[in-house]
Amino acid sequence: MNDLELIGVGKTYPDGTVAVSDFDLAVKPGEFVAFLGPSGCGKSTTLRMIAGFEDISNGDILIKGKNVSAVPPEKRPTSMIFQNYALFPHMTVRQNIGFGLDVKGLSSGEKKAKVDRIMEMFGLSEFADRKADRLSGGQRQRIALARGLVVEPDILLLDEPLGALDANLRRVIQNELKLLQRELGITFVFVTHAQSEALGLSDRIVVMNRGRVEQIGTPHEVYASPATEFVARFIGSNAIIEGSNLSFDGDAAFVDTAFGRMHGRRSQSLAPGAAALVAIPAEAMRIQPANSSAADGENRLRGTVSMKHAVGSVGHFKVDLDGRQSVDVQTGTDNEALMRLAIGDAVIVDCPSDRVTLVARG
């Protein structure tokens, strides 16, 4: 049985704003699912509907097979963790964590045992009696997680919980979160607008745009096989080239572009007659001097180097294609011949067709 199911879920706010439409999703027990998309795409609204803080306008939400659409938040087997942690500043760490247990009717002994155990797990025991506002951002983040988990929810809902942390602490807590989730086996639904976070942490990603689901897939699937133009532009670093005269051969798709005929894999969105775009990941492209004797390869594009820089072991090139558009190419810095390429040099860029995806425009 699925832990969570959203069936045709939609939300229209009283002022007429359509925040979410036709959202379908099934989450298996123990899965880590991220909602990823730009600001305002409906991620938080969807999470709040799962938690019960927001009514749903259409569809149904099922938790462990039970329709919870009309169940109030405190009666749902979910816990929600907010970006600002929503701690009570003048309560101690122990009081903050125990707060959610107060409504559960436990004896004080049972409650203390549960709180002690979770404080131990999060390394908070030594701060048990300190006020929450006397702690660092990372410690407060752990209190918020501990408070969400102490009630032993079936599903933990996290709304950008790492947003307030600096980059280093964010990485540390990301790792902790992943380990914790594996250890506890609790289903996590996580909202973020940071793709690195979604790609690094989750089992599956729901990419959202303007209240709609664009693609649901593993991090590898959404990264390597974007289903739509939006996903191709939003995830990773793809060059996007306009195509026409689309044709298919099985799962392969072919188009004419301003730079010649190109081909790649056919995405789900691509139907016969659709206006097609070619999406090529920057790291899948090969760059070589135009006079290179080994200048073979699929999807060849001729251009000139317009920018070059190296960060650590990664070389970044911008290649201008006949003044019409430029593409980003990433290479390793260990190839000395490539790193000798200078701005203005003529180059050929190519990309194997199994790394190229054709998506529908719009």
Ligand SMILES: Nc1ncnc2c1ncn2[C@@H]1O[C@H](COP(=O)(O)OP(=O)(O)OP(=O)(O)O)[C@@H](O)[C@H]1O
């Ligand atoms: N209470 C409300 N009344 C009316 N419109 C709202 C309300 N809350 C959110 N919205 C609108 O619904 C849409 C989705 O908002 P939501 O907060 O779910 O997006 P989000 O993807 O979580 O964005 P962010 O990453 O900025 O938090 C936005 O257009 C937003 O302005």
